[in-house]
Amino acid sequence: MYKDYALSETLFHWESQNQTTPESPVGQRYQHHARQGSSIMLFVRETQTNEAGTSPYVFLGPVDYVSHEGSKPMSIIWRLRRPMxxxxxxxASTVAPSAATLDA
Known part of the structure; x- marks a missing residue:
């Protein structure tokens, strides 16, 4: 399961696929999308399922690369152009790890 969660109304932590490295073509595309003239669009689910089955995605709009950590997978911070x-x-923030977990 991916570790995707809101850090604030304009910052989102997103985890790439397991094989993505910062040096890979995909990792490079994430980091340099603006310079390359491409856009990253963020879609999220508020919950995995609802009474009808699988929950629909919510479109949060275009995002811009802020930073990343790690490799295989990359943990990327995106800045939303409009607050969610x-x-x-x-x-989206209820699934964020607690500060105690981050310090461990």
């Missing part, structure tokens, strides 16, 4: 709706932020 408060209900989406509440749902």
């Amino acid at each position: 709706p408060p209900t989406v932020f509440t749902a």
Whole structure:
């Protein structure tokens, strides 16, 4: 399962596929998308499932690369160009690791 979560209404932590490295073509595309003239669009689910089955995606719009850590997978921080709706932020931030977990 990917570790994707909101850090704030305008910052989102996103985990790449397991084989992605910063040096790979995909990793390079993530890091340099703006310079290369491409856009990254962020879609999220507020929950995995709902009463109808699989939850639909919510389109949060274009994002810009901020930073990354690690490799295989890369943990990337994206900056949303528009703040996410408060209900989406509440749902997306509840899966973020706690500060105690991050310090461990």
